[in-house]
Amino acid sequence: MEAQMTVKTTLSFTDRHHHFLAEKVGQGVFATQSAAVAAALEQMMQDEQERDVALAAITQEIRARMETPRSAFIDQDDAFATAQATIGTARGA
Known part of the structure; x- marks a missing residue:
């Protein structure tokens, strides 16, 4: 597992997204807004990996057929x- 380095950056959000992040932090779902964004990015990365695996499996099946x-x-x-x-x-037929 590679070492994780924290990089400071500035992000802009719509009011809707900002309020959602603040609400989730306030509810204790995430420790910080940065943690919430990081979790969303991790989910996007996992979704992309799963999509790649599914597409490869579909491609393999199509080729086999x-x-x-x-x-x-x-x-x-x-x-x-x-x-x-x-x-x-x-149906009783």
């Missing part, structure tokens, strides 16, 4: 036959 020969395709009626039979049974 594109390499599937047509002979391995499943007919839609066969694919949903079990589900349709279960629904029919549940």
Whole structure:
């Protein structure tokens, strides 16, 4: 784990954002407004990592499906036959 260095910066917020930050600090959710902003940034970074992982998985799945020969395709009626039979049974058909 890399060492964390604190960097002082100046940020500007809308009144709405400023009041929200002040309220969360006042409620004790965060120790300071800086801590709240840092938590929001950490969440954004985590969201971005998770999105990258999901997109990579989707890309891999699409590539795998594109390499599937047509002979391995499943007919839609066969694919949903079990589900349709279960629904029919549940409906008393």
